[in-house]
Amino acid sequence: MKKSMGLFVALLLVAGLLWAGGQSEAGAEAGREKVTFLFWPGPESEAMQKVLDAYNADQGIKDNVEVEMLLFSRQGFYDKLLADMAAGSTEFDLNLVTTYSLGRYAPYLEPLDSYITSDPGKTFIPATLNSLALDGKQYGVPTDVSLHFNIYRKDLIDKLLTDASWKSSYTAIAQKYLGKKLSPKDPAQWDWDDYLATTLFFTKSINPESPTTFGTVLQLKNLIFNIMIWQSTMVSNGGNWMDEAGNITINTPEAKRGLEMYQMIIDNKATPPGSLNYEFPESNEAFKAGQVASMFQWNAAYSTLTNPDDSPSVYDKIGIAPLPAGSLGHRTHVHSLGIGMNAASLHKEAAGKFVDYLFSDKAMEIYGRAGGSPPASMVLASLADIRPEFPTVAEYLERYAYVVNGGTADYAVPVYEVMAEEFSSVWSGDQSIDTALAHTEQRMKELIHK
Numbered sequence: 239m240k241k242s243m244g245l246f247v248a249l250l251l252v253a254g255l256l257w258a259g260g261q262s263e264a265g266a267e268a269g270r271e272k273v274t275f276l277f278w279p280g281p282e283s284e285a286m287q288k289v290l291d292a293y294n295a296d297q298g299i300k301d302n303v304e305v306e307m308l309l310f311s312r313q314g315f316y317d318k319l320l321a322d323m324a325a326g327s328t329e330f331d332l333n334l335v336t337t338y339s340l341g342r343y344a345p346y347l348e349p350l351d352s353y354i355t356s357d358p359g360k361t362f363i364p365a366t367l368n369s370l371a372l373d374g375k376q377y378g379v380p381t382d383v384s385l386h387f388n389i390y391r392k393d394l395i396d397k398l399l400t401d402a403s404w405k406s407s408y409t410a411i412a413q414k415y416l417g418k419k420l421s422p423k424d425p426a427q428w429d430w431d432d433y434l435a436t437t438l439f440f441t442k443s444i445n446p447e448s449p450t451t452f453g454t455v456l457q458l459k460n461l462i463f464n465i466m467i468w469q470s471t472m473v474s475n476g477g478n479w480m481d482e483a484g485n486i487t488i489n490t491p492e493a494k495r496g497l498e499m500y501q502m503i504i505d506n507k508a509t510p511p512g513s514l515n516y517e518f519p520e521s522n523e524a525f526k527a528g529q530v531a532s533m534f535q536w537n538a539a540y541s542t543l544t545n546p547d548d549s550p551s552v553y554d555k556i557g558i559a560p561l562p563a564g565s566l567g568h569r570t571h572v573h574s575l576g577i578g579m580n581a582a583s584l585h586k587e588a589a590g591k592f593v594d595y596l597f598s599d600k601a602m603e604i605y606g607r608a609g610g611s612p613p614a615s616m617v618l619a620s621l622a623d624i625r626p627e628f629p630t631v632a633e634y635l636e637r638y639a640y641v642v643n644g645g646t647a648d649y650a651v652p653v654y655e656v657m658a659e660e661f662s663s664v665w666s667g668d669q670s671i672d673t674a675l676a677h678t679e680q681r682m683k684e685l686i687h688k
Contacts, residue, residue, distance in 0.1 A: 270304040271588040275577070276319065276330040278312045282382060282575065285608035292604050293595055301591040305332075319343075323580060331583040332592070335378040337369040337573035337641065338462070341648030348579040349375040353590030358597050363632065365639035366613035369574040372646050378576030379596045381605060383613035385570045385634055386467055387627075388433075389525065389543065390425050390532035392557040394440065394449060398422045407447065408439045415444075415506070425532070425559035430471065430499060433532075433562040440531035441508040448531075453508040455524040455533045456500060459517045460662040462654035466571045467534050468661065469642065471496030473571075474564030479642045479653065479682070486686065488657075489679040492564075497664055497671045504665055514666055526552055534561060537611070540627040558630055560638055572639040574613065649685045656681045 275290070277283045290305050298304055308330055310318065316339060323333075323346035335343060354376070358367055362380055370378030398404050399422050412420035412435040420435050428436070437453030438444050457464040472478070477492025503509050510516070510524055522539050524530050526549045546553045560568035577596060579589055595601050602612040606621050611631070618632035644650060660674040660681075669677075 270298065270302050271585060273303055273305045273332065273585050273589045273592055274308055274330045275305055275592075276308045276310065276333040278315050278334065279309050280312065281609050283307065283309060285605050285610040286381070288608040289596070289601050289604050293592060293601070297595050298592070301588070301595075303588045303591050305592050320346075323347075323582070326582045327580070328582050328584050331580055331585050331589040332577055333580055335370060335576050335578035337646055338650045338654065340370060340372055340377060340646040341650060343578070344372050344377055344648070346581050347377045348581045348583065348586060349377060350379070350579060350590075350593055351376050353579075353593050354597050355594050356597055361597055361599050361602065361614050361616070363613050363615055363635040363639075365572055365635050365641070366574050369572055369641050369646065370576045370578075378574070378578045379593060380574035380576045380613050381596070381602075382575040382611045383537075383572060383631065383635065384574070384611075385537050385572045385631065385639060386470065386534055386561055387537055387540065387558045387630075387634075388425055388428070388532060388561050389535050389539065390557045390559065391450075391552065391555050393555045394531050395422075395425060395436075395557065398436070398439070399424065404439075404447075407445060408435060411435060411439050411444060415502075425557065428559070428562040430474075430562045430564060434499060434502060436532065437503055437508050438506060441506065443507050450529060450531045452510055452524075452530045453532070454503060455516065455521045455530045456503060456509040456513045456665075457516050457518070457521050457534075458500075458504075458509075458513045458662060458665045459515050460658045461517050462651065462658050463536075464517060465654050465657045465661065466573070467536075468496060468500065469657075470534075470561050470569050470571055471499055471564070473640055473642065474561070474566055474569040476564070476566055479644045480686075482643070484686075486679055486682050488682060489675040493675060494671055497661065497674070500665060501671065514662070528552060537627065537631055541625070544626075558627065560634055568634075568638045569640055570634055570638045572635060572641060573645075644686070647686075652685050653682055656685070 287307060290307060294304050319333060320342060366380040366383050370380050405422055408422050409419055412418055415438050416431055416435060418431060423432050440448045440450045440453035442448045442451050457467055472493045475492040477490055478487055480486050518536060521533055521535060525533055528551050542548045544553050544556050561570055583589055599616050602614040602617045606612050606617045613635055615632055618628040622629050656678055660678045663669045664671055664674045
């Protein structure tokens with residue numbers, strides 16, 4: 239273990255030196271305290287480097303602090319990070335954190351509350367602050383947010399809302415499959431029955447006049463991120479992982495209803511046959527190819543789907559709406575990528591000054607303009623000219639966002655993995671819904687109350 243830790247630290251140091259390009263020497267010459275920030279390569283680090291540059295050139299001089307980024311491969315990043323933090327490494331002061339793994343790292347993270355001099359709620363949307371909080375303490379600055387859109391074909395929905403023949407067929411299909419006489423609605427007004435009826439209407443095997451082969455595309459691969467999409471079927475109707483007292487509440491009518499809705503789509507061949515192996519990219523490709531009329535998808539897909547070079551067939555036909563409403567209205571899962579502080583850091587006060595800067599609108603606007611997706615109200619509104627989906631992201635975060643009970647705990651990822659395993663076996667036809675829910679309930683009890 240000591241050898242592996244030493245290798246990881248050595249790699250971090252090499253990566254940091256390559257990234258810094260000699261800047262650390264300049265910082266040392268200036269007498270400023272150096273803070274190291276562990277990140278992974280990609281668009282997020284490129285955007286964050288713009289923030290570091292701005293800080294180092296201005297506020298960092300006033301604070302007598304210089305922040306330097308260390309880059310380490312995305313592959314196995316969090317496992318290596320956890321091992322290094324558990325070993326008490328002091329080689330970095332700040333590091334990435336995420337909502338769903340926060341509880342695993344919290345014992346090795348420094349709470350940020352004492353370093354924040356402004357009201358974080360004036361910059362960040364509360365749901366995203368909560369997504370990086372645990373036991374009443376703030377452990378991360380939310381820098382990138384992920385939530386879900388109901389992405390649909392505007393041209394097809396517009397015709398459905400206006401064409402008398404289509405409306406008549408829609409009502410007949412709803413009556414036959416759902417036992418309800420429904421009329422088409424704008425997607426912003428959909429409940430789950432409206433979603434199911436529209437999905438069945440745009441499935442060619444059910445409606446030969448449908449211009450798409452499938453009404454939707456479900457992400458059914460055995461993957462935790464697909465459960466994050468599915469669970470809004472449950473939460474919007476009042477379900478959750480557990481109640482406020484910590485009792486497991488997964489084996490309930492709300493969860494069963496969510497699984498039944500997915501199963502109805504699968505049984506009626508309203509999602510592509512390969513959906514059992516689908517996640518984000520495969521669903522995007524199905525939509526781009528014109529195979530489906532709508533899909534539940536991560537907000538990150540919007541920029542690709544509306545780009546004429548990436549999506550020439552549909553880029554000008556994209557509409558977005560919240561996920562369908564249940565008894566509690568519309569809901570969307572939210573999680574954040576953010577920045578936390580290593581509890582073993584030898585430079586906490588200096589790192590805290592940079593953390594305080596990150597809680598400002600100024601820092602988040604720089605990050606957003608450089609390509610990040612910061613959940614800051616003012617920033618999301620001000621960047622609508624370059625990211626037209628941002629105001630909608632802000633609206634959904636403020637009105638519909640949730641983190642499930644236990645979603646930031648140390649058992650969150652294992653629970654998601656259990657659900658992915660059990661529920662994907664339902665969707666593949668290997669076990670019943672009732673059996674899967676019973677198994678999930680028992681396995682959650684073993685994980686959470688061990």
